[in-house]
Amino acid sequence: MTGDDQQTRVSSAGEASTPDLTPSNMAVMAHPARWAMYSLLRGLGPMRASDVGASAGVREERAALRHLRAMESAGYVKPLNDHSSARFQRWEALPGGVVLDEAIGNSEYNDAALQQWATVYLASLTSNVRKWAGDEEDKWPAKWRDHVLVWDQWLHLSGPDEMEEFHNGLLELLNEWRRRSRDRSDQMDTAAMRQGLTPVYAAVQAVPLRWPQ
Incomplete structure (x- = not known):
């Protein structure tokens, strides 16, 4: 870990995780390509710079490596050191991500920094849905297509207690599926081990809004 104001956290399993948020590492991660690469590594497992870069729209391998090294310095990715050549070296994401609680x-x-992060993050939420709708949908069997969720819903809640109930119910559901995914994480190391597993991107947003005046 580099940077005087950064400290690596350790998860309950004893593994390193992303550091507490600082203005400097938020600036590193508030970049569309970097966040896309981090998200892909987090969801799909270790990849070479050229592969994760291409999936994130970074066509030049040297540019992808620059982004990975910037994220490594910020404490969000690390090389696996499983190959002597930098070209074939794979990278993995540290668990955790960017937690904004301390920034709000x-x-x-400053507002500009938070707005930049919000722009990057909100764009990332729709990128996989756009890819599915534009390039992927017709390539999947009907049984997969029939159960894809791309929808929105307005709720009318009686107060913060119901918001908490809704929040906790969603978390309980998502955490159960996250637990199942973590139990299979040792199968994501190589392409051969991934046989029988399909990555599914799930994003949830629920925010209270005011009635129009």
Whole structure:
């Protein structure tokens, strides 16, 4: 880990995870290509720079390596050191991600920095859906297509207690499927081990809004 203001956290399993958020590492990750690469590594497992770069729209391998090294310095990815050649070296994402709790209302984070991060993150939420709708849908069997969820819904809740109930119910459901995925994480190391597994991107948003005046 580099940077005087960064400290690597350790998960309950004893593995390194992403550091506490700082203005400097948020600036590193508030970049469309870097966040896309980090998200892909987190969801699909270790990849070479050229592969994860191409999947994130970074066509030049040297540019992909620059992004990976910037994220390594910030504490979000690391090389596996499983190959002597940098060209064939695979990279993996550290678990955790960017947690904004410390940034909201903190004067160290200016509005422009938070807006830049919000722009990058919100764009990432739709990128996989756009890819599915534009390039992928017709390539999948009907049984997969029939169960894809791309929808939105307005809810009318009686207050913050119902919001908490809704929040906790969604978390319980998602955490069960995350647990199943973690139990299979040792199968994501190589292409041969991934046989029988299909990555599914799930994103959830629920925000309260005000009635029009």
